Amino acid sequence: MKITVVGTGYVGLVTGTCLSEIGHTVTCIDIDQDKVNKMRSGQSPIYEPGLDELMKKNIQEKRLFFTTNHKEGFSGVEVIYIAVGTPEKEDGSANLSFVEQVGKDIAANVERDVIVVTKSTVPVGTNDWIKKVIERNLVHNVKVDIVSNPEFLREGAAIYDSFNGDRIVVGADNEDAANRIEEINKPFGIPVFKTDIRSAEMIKYAANAFLATKISFINEISNICEKVGANVEAVANGMGQDNRIGSQFLNAGIGYGGSCFPKDTKALVQIAGNVEYDFELLKGVIHVNRKQQEILLNKLNERFESLEGKKVAVLGLAFKPNTDDMREAASIVITKHLIEKGANVAAYDPVAMENAKKVIDSKVHYVSNTTEALKDADVALILTEWNEFKDLEIGTFEENMKQSVIFDGRNCYDPKIVENYHVEYHSMGRPSVK
C-alpha cells in the first residue's frame, strides 16, 4: 500500500518507519527542511532506540522516503496519516492549528480518493471537523474517508510498542475504511479494536488520564507513607500483585512529565468543561502531579539552610529514561528553582543535554558524565531513572562528592544497600538513610 505520513516527530517518524518495515511504501512529509535532510541520510532527528537502523534499512530497500513537498508527498497516495503535534494552548485546550493546516494541504493536493487517518491525539469531534476542513477546501473531486487511529506508543520503547502493542484502536463511521486500515496493520499481528470515531478519540484521552491517575494516586500514598513510616515500594508491590490493580504505573516519584500526560489530562478537563462537566478527579490528579516536584524541593530546602554557592549535581534531565524529550520534564522546574536559590548546578543526562539547553535555565552547567557532575558536589539530585544511574555503585557518590547527600526523585536504589555506605539518602515515600 502507498502511504504518506505527515509530521515526523516521535509518533510520525516511528509510524512511517514501522509501516515501511512491514512492506508498505511510505513517504514522510515534514515542514522542517533540516530534519528531512537528516532523515534522508538515515539519521533520526530524535533519540529512539533502534530507529536509525530501521530507517536506514527501509531507505535502502526503497520503501521509505522523506520530503518537505506536500504535492510530491500526496501524489497517488491511498492513505494519509496525520501525526503532527497538538500542543497545549494557554487555557489547557489542544492547539489544532497544525492539524488544520495538514487538512488544507491534503485538500489542495490529493487527486484520488483517499483515507485520512488521524494518529495525533485530538479532542472528541476533531475528526469530524477535519473531514469538513478537507472537504471545504478540496481542489479535485475526490472522496475523503476519515479514521481515528490514536497512538499509544511509549517514547524510549516506541519501536517495540509498534510491533508489540496491546491493541490498535480504529475508529471509523465507514466500515470499508476501517477494514482497509485493519488490513494495513495486519502484519503487526496486534489485535484491532474497532469502534466509532468519537469513542476512539475518547479512548486515547481516557487511557492517558487513567495512567496519570495511577501515578498521582501512588504519589499521594507515597506522601502518606513518609509520614506514617511505611515504605511505598512495598505498598505498591503488595497492591500491584492484585490483578485487578496491576503493578505498572505504581512507581512513586516526582511525577509524570513528557509531551502527553500533562497536556492530555488538561485537554480532557477542557473537553469535559466544554460540555459543562466538572472533571474533579482529573483536576486533582494534575494538582498532585505539580505538588510532587515541590515536595522534593521542600525536602532539599529543609535539609540545607541555604543553597547559595552550593554545588548541586543533577543526574537526569529528560522527562523519562531512553528519550531525549524534554517536554514538561521535572528537571525544568527543579533546576530553575536551584538557580534562583543561588546554587551552582552541574547537570548530566546521557542523551537529552542538547534539547535541555533549549529549555533549561542558561546558568545550568552541563558536564559530560556522572563522575564530573558529582565531583565535589554538596548534594546530588536524581531526576530521571536512567539505567546508567540505577547501575551506579553507591560508592561513586561517596568517593566524588564533598558531602554525600542524595535526593533521589525516582527511587533508583534499595535503601538496604545504601545503608552499607557513608551516604545520606532521601527518596520518595521510603524511610531516609542517614
Ligand code: NAD
Ligand atoms: P512532535 O512535536 O515531536 O512532531 C510533530 C512534527 O510535525 C514536527 O516534526 C513538525 O515539524 C511537523 N509538522 C508540523 N506541521 C506540519 C505540517 N503542516 N506538515 C508537515 N509536518 C508538520 O510531535 P509528537 O510527539 O510526534 O506527537 C504527535 C502527536 O501524537 C501529538 O498529537 C501527540 O499528542 C500524539 N502522541 C504522542 C506520543 C509521544 O510519545 N510523543 C504518543 C502518543 C501520541
